[in-house]
Amino acid sequence: MSYSTDPEFEFNEDQEVRMPLPYELEGADPGHLCEVYLPKKSKYQGLLYKTLVKGLEFDALKRHFAVDNERADQIRHFVRNRGFEIKPEYVNSLKGVFMGYSLYEVDGVFASSGSPQALYEERTQVIRFIFVPDFEGAGKACDCESFIVRELAKIVFRIPAIHMGEIVDRVRGSTGVEIPHETIRKSIDWLIRWECSTSLFLYGFVVYSISRDLRELNLQDPSAGAEEEIWTTISPSMSVIRSRLSRIT
Numbered sequence: 001m002s003y004s005t006d007p008e009f010e011f012n013e014d015q016e017v018r019m020p021l022p023y024e025l026e027g028a029d030p031g032h033l034c035e036v037y038l039p040k041k042s043k044y045q046g047l048l049y050k051t052l053v054k055g056l057e058f059d060a061l062k063r064h065f066a067v068d069n070e071r072a073d074q075i076r077h078f079v080r081n082r083g084f085e086i087k088p089e090y091v092n093s094l095k096g097v098f099m100g101y102s103l104y105e106v107d108g109v110f111a112s113s114g115s116p117q118a119l120y121e122e123r124t125q126v127i128r129f130i131f132v133p134d135f136e137g138a139g140k141a142c143d144c145e146s147f148i149v150r151e152l153a154k155i156v157f158r159i160p161a162i163h164m165g166e167i168v169d170r171v172r173g174s175t176g177v178e179i180p181h182e183t184i185r186k187s188i189d190w191l192i193r194w195e196c197s198t199s200l201f202l203y204g205f206v207v208y209s210i211s212r213d214l215r216e217l218n219l220q221d222p223s224a225g226a227e228e229e230i231w232t233t234i235s236p237s238m239s240v241i242r243s244r245l246s247r248i249t
Helices: 042-054 058-064 071-078 088-092 135-141 146-158 164-175 181-220
Strands: 023-039 102-111 119-131 231-245
Touching (some): 119 181, 135 181, 164 181, 181 231
Antiparallel strands (some): 102 119
């Protein structure tokens, strides 16, 4: 089967044979949408690019979180308020967590923390990350079909403190399948490890590295002043719906 690429081609609704679109709309994959906000300045661009590209290299991430270097204690102190530890299992799960990023800019107007009546305008740079679990890999790791982990993720990402009994009822209602409690437990444990690895990457690598680099810039040029804050936002119940190019030819 082939598709017309002629720009003059017009679809005739009266045709008996209708050619399908070369794209197929897939189901929703649950994930996390995260963004990092900082002032847009030209001197930051090289540092940001270096950090973000380095994050694509699994070996570089392993070296970053190596327990036998002096940076490890600094990272532990930096992420201590996020409620997770730097565990080898989280570091080993970083492979494939980060697949890319997007950059955009917004115009911001802010009140000064020292004087709420004083307003200032600032161009803000936003780094956007979309994290989606590898559901095929999760299914293999949990000895179940990938759609089970996907449906569980839709539930636990949206309602983190949900009771186990309600999880069982909801996943049965959405799949029409009676799923063993052990399978649900293993799948949820896998999703928790994935979330911890994602948080470790976001805070322990990206935000930590940006904060460290901005501090070093400030030490080199104290007259420029240090950035007071770097913001991170998280939308934990985002869904990605792909329109994927079909393999039909």
